[in-house]
Amino acid sequence: MRFILNICLINLFILVISCEDTWYQKIEPPMDIAEDRALKDRIDLPLLTKGVLINLMYVYSDLVSASDLISDQIEFSQSVINATFSSYDQLDGRGRIDQADDGSQFHDNISCIYNYASVGRFRKHADLLIETVSLLDDENSSAEDTAAFYTGYLAGGLSRALYATYFALTDDGEPGSPIDDGPMISTANMFSDARSKYLLALPYATESEKRVLYSLIGKTYLLEEDYIEAAIYLSQGMEAGDAPLQALYSYDYANNYYEQMGLGRTQGMVPNRFMDYVAENPLEVNRLPFVEVETLGEQRYVQTKYPEAISPVNVISWQENYLMLAEVSLRGASVAVSPVVAVNTVRTEHGLGALESVNLDVVYVERDKELWCTGNRASDQTRWNRWHNTTNVGTEVEETIYGEWRYLSISLYEKNNNPNI
Numbered sequence: 001m002r003f004i005l006n007i008c009l010i011n012l013f014i015l016v017i018s019c020e021d022t023w024y025q026k027i028e029p030p031m032d033i034a035e036d037r038a039l040k041d042r043i044d045l046p047l048l049t050k051g052v053l054i055n056l057m058y059v060y061s062d063l064v065s066a067s068d069l070i071s072d073q074i075e076f077s078q079s080v081i082n083a084t085f086s087s088y089d090q091l092d093g094r095g096r097i098d099q100a101d102d103g104s105q106f107h108d109n110i111s112c113i114y115n116y117a118s119v120g121r122f123r124k125h126a127d128l129l130i131e132t133v134s135l136l137d138d139e140n141s142s143a144e145d146t147a148a149f150y151t152g153y154l155a156g157g158l159s160r161a162l163y164a165t166y167f168a169l170t171d172d173g174e175p176g177s178p179i180d181d182g183p184m185i186s187t188a189n190m191f192s193d194a195r196s197k198y199l200l201a202l203p204y205a206t207e208s209e210k211r212v213l214y215s216l217i218g219k220t221y222l223l224e225e226d227y228i229e230a231a232i233y234l235s236q237g238m239e240a241g242d243a244p245l246q247a248l249y250s251y252d253y254a255n256n257y258y259e260q261m262g263l264g265r266t267q268g269m270v271p272n273r274f275m276d277y278v279a280e281n282p283l284e285v286n287r288l289p290f291v292e293v294e295t296l297g298e299q300r301y302v303q304t305k306y307p308e309a310i311s312p313v314n315v316i317s318w319q320e321n322y323l324m325l326a327e328v329s330l331r332g333a334s335v336a337v338s339p340v341v342a343v344n345t346v347r348t349e350h351g352l353g354a355l356e357s358v359n360l361d362v363v364y365v366e367r368d369k370e371l372w373c374t375g376n377r378a379s380d381q382t383r384w385n386r387w388h389n390t391t392n393v394g395t396e397v398e399e400t401i402y403g404e405w406r407y408l409s410i411s412l413y414e415k416n417n418n419p420n421i
Helices: 002-019 042-070 086-091 110-134 143-166 187-204 207-223 227-234 256-261 272-280 282-286 318-330 339-348 360-370 377-383 412-417
Strands: 245-247 290-293 300-303 313-316
Touching (some): 042 245, 042 256, 042 313, 042 377, 086 110, 110 143, 143 187, 143 207, 187 207, 207 227, 207 318, 256 300, 272 282, 313 318, 339 360, 360 377
């Protein structure tokens, strides 16, 4: 009996060995998955275009809310019920999970790792969309081709602007990022690449879309503190009443401001100065809505600017364009609208009274309020040289910031696997 069993086992082993070069090759490919470059026909363009916009959804609110947490616009406090994420604790600068207690392990922060990968995926799919539509014959071009070119170039520019705005290699270094295992691309070169993409989108854009592109181009110059060039493009940018460019969300993939820093889960707190803004002028609640949350100590609040999981987030708006116009004018550039008119046009949207005069300090505060929870605060603090030294300011748990991070770190995975950085 044992002899027969051994013979059977030997025959089975021989059968497996003889199949080793062919058995796995004969499996049919998955029905619900396609390689990126397998989708190369005109009929695939709507799907590919939508895929790029879905990647914008995946990256935007997660990334900009993380940046707001690094800045002084959102605070993390474990005195609040449900505030447990150690990665958020570290982003807020308290450094308690950092072995060196100085931010040196920031590149291993899950928010940095995830957001860096998401921006890379967004950039990749945008570039692949352009690659695909560019290979199609021009004779049969359609509205789908136009939409693909516009979306691909817009997203290609935006993804590069996100790299330049939100990531850095070290805590004391300049922002920027590599692409495709290449060397570091400085923020100046990355913004230049972003502008090239935006300009390539112009021939495929409607008139309102062109104004969006000009605002985005102007913003890159503003962040580089080139106010003369910024003014040229912002003057052609979004006008009062223009619809914002937004990242859209769903119940299947929620806006992170709602999901983790609002009514969904109370991990990101509203700093006390926003209570002061409303106390000074109760009408400010029209653009600074917040509610009380359950705490283990003194009362804290979360934002309700995004009251639902599906609430969209503005990528760029006419209000931001007007505030940028006010700023560049005050910094010496020539634009058609005066700073006081630009700022008051924005304030009127919320039923707020007109200001009699506007200076850079006023613009700084107006940006803090109007662009609340849109990912602009960290760059504003850096540009105005007004970085904060403590978190949970004015509360019983106010603490010193650890480390010098003003950007999200390029991920540890990228550092370990890219030989050029």
